[in-house]
Amino acid sequence: MTLTATVLGAPDARALAAFYQRLLGWTVRDDEPDWVALRAPDDSAGLSFQTEPDYARPTWPSAAGEQQMMMHLDIEVDDLDAAGAHAAAAGAVLADHQPQDHVRIYLDPAGHPFCLFRRET
Numbered sequence: 001m002t003l004t005a006t007v008l009g010a011p012d013a014r015a016l017a018a019f020y021q022r023l024l025g026w027t028v029r030d031d032e033p034d035w036v037a038l039r040a041p042d043d044s045a046g047l048s049f050q051t052e053p054d055y056a057r058p059t060w061p062s063a064a065g066e067q068q069m070m071m072h073l074d075i076e077v078d079d080l081d082a083a084g085a086h087a088a089a090a091g092a093v094l095a096d097h098q099p100q101d102h103v104r105i106y107l108d109p110a111g112h113p114f115c116l117f118r119r120e121t
Contacts, residue, residue, distance in 0.1 A: 003045045005037060006071070009052035010110040017049040019109050022090040024075075047073075057111035061097045073114040080104050083116045 010016035017036035021028065026046065030037040034051035059066035077083035084094065084104050092106040095113060099105075103117040 005046045005048040006073070007048040007050055008110070008112055009050050009055055011052065011055045013049040013051040016108065016110050017047075019091050020047055020049070023087060023092070055110065058113070060095050060105065060107060060111075060113045061099075069113055072112065075114060075116050077116050077118055080116060080118055087116060 008016060013034050013036050014031070017028070017031075017038060020026070020038060024038070024047075026038040026040060028036060029039040029046065030048075035048065037048040038046050040046045056067040058069035060069060062068050075083075080102070084106070087106050088094065091109050092114075095105040095107055097105065100117075102120050103115050105113050105115050107113055
């Protein structure tokens with residue numbers, strides 16, 4: 001068995017794929033009306049995006065009775081400030097709740113949280 005991708009649901013697969021393409025610089029492998037796959041530069045597991053007509057934006061941080069996030073992406077960076085500026089320029093929003101000093105939580109345009117982090121030494 002080989003894991004080929006993590007799939008994120010969205011109200012518009014192409015729009016969310018375009019955001020992650022700007023963020024990560026990955027290339028498009030498959031592009032269909034309701035499905036887009038991005039290829040990682042080393043051909044490891046990529047990211048795919050699927051249009052979900054009934055998509056509900058997750059709440060971060062989680063709250064009782066609200067749509068819960070099902071997963072999040074961890075993206076290691078060398079410089080949190082520079083990576084955060086790049087993420088914001090790509091269309092991400094810095095989350096209000098930031099629980100750790102060495103991690104910055106952002107929300108992609110569909111509301112999926114993702115973490116930019118630098119390893120603590």
